[in-house]
Amino acid sequence: MERGFYMKNVQAQTTGFVRDRRLPSSLVVIGAGTGGPQALIEILPRFPATFSGTIIVVQQMRSGFTRVLANHLNEICRLPVYEPVDGQDLHPSEILMVPGGTLFTVPKPEGDSACVIRLEYIADDPESLNTRTNQTMTSIAELYGRSAVGVLLTGMGDDGREGMRAITDAGGSTIAQDEDSCVVFDLPSTAIDGGVAHQVLPLWDIADHTISIVTGGANANAA
Numbered sequence: 299m300e301r302g303f304y305m306k307n308v309q310a311q312t313t314g315f316v317r318d319r320r321l322p323s324s325l326v327v328i329g330a331g332t333g334g335p336q337a338l339i340e341i342l343p344r345f346p347a348t349f350s351g352t353i354i355v356v357q358q359m360r361s362g363f364t365r366v367l368a369n370h371l372n373e374i375c376r377l378p379v380y381e382p383v384d385g386q387d388l389h390p391s392e393i394l395m396v397p398g399g400t401l402f403t404v405p406k407p408e409g410d411s412a413c414v415i416r417l418e419y420i421a422d423d424p425e426s427l428n429t430r431t432n433q434t435m436t437s438i439a440e441l442y443g444r445s446a447v448g449v450l451l452t453g454m455g456d457d458g459r460e461g462m463r464a465i466t467d468a469g470g471s472t473i474a475q476d477e478d479s480c481v482v483f484d485l486p487s488t489a490i491d492g493g494v495a496h497q498v499l500p501l502w503d504i505a506d507h508t509i510s511i512v513t514g515g516a517n518a519n520a521a
Contacts, residue, residue, distance in 0.1 A: 309448055321413060322390035324351035324445040324512045325438045325460070329431035331340055331358035331453020333481025337452075339374070342393060344505035347376040351447075351512045353393040354402060354438070356431045358453060360418035360419065361398035365411075368395035388413040401430055413441070420521060428457055435461025439468040444472035447511055450495070453485035462494040471511045473497045473504055 399421030
């Protein structure tokens with residue numbers, strides 16, 4: 299698939315709501331692999347329409363399948379869910395499904411310019427594909443610092459551990475799904491074993507705790 303595909307205007311499912319022109323209060327990056335779609339269906343509909351942050355989902359999935367997942371989540375979530383495009387501004391109260399085969403970052407803006415999403419097509423680069431979550435989380439940590447939140451759900455591999463470390467070092471908050479509620483525990487366990495998960499929670503508690511972090515109602519970094 300050509301990179302130009304991601305340069306098109308935002309797809310039709312993003313219409314029908316009015317975007318808030320303010321910046322998100324927080325950025326939440328969720329990394330997931332095997333079992334991730336089911337986990338996302340469990341937690342994302344729990345976020346209210348008034349959620350002031352933006353959720354970025356990095357699901358280990360091929361291009362095209364992420365579009366199908368985003369469309370399904372858009373039907374059941376109170377926040378709009380869609381695949382973003384390269385060059386669009388960052389807005390609050392949305393769930394962005396990173397297209398399969400792409401790298402999502404938000405570089406620090408210069409001066410008073412808007413925060414602009416960058417999507418790079420990397421499907422032909424296996425090494426970059428294996429570090430997508432790390433790179434997205436690191437970008438968000440540099441941009442949002444203490445207002446960055448990292449979440450690792452069920453999945454294989456270790457992509458996300460170093461991204462969670464970057465968020466932790468920046469003063470942000472991190473959450474890992476617990477073993478009992480995971481389909482595959484590899485992904486969150488690497489963050490737990492690496493000492494970069496502030497909280498280890500069952501799947502059904504993750505949304506509420508994330509909301510509490512963003513609204514200031516939880517001691518996110520408690521041991």
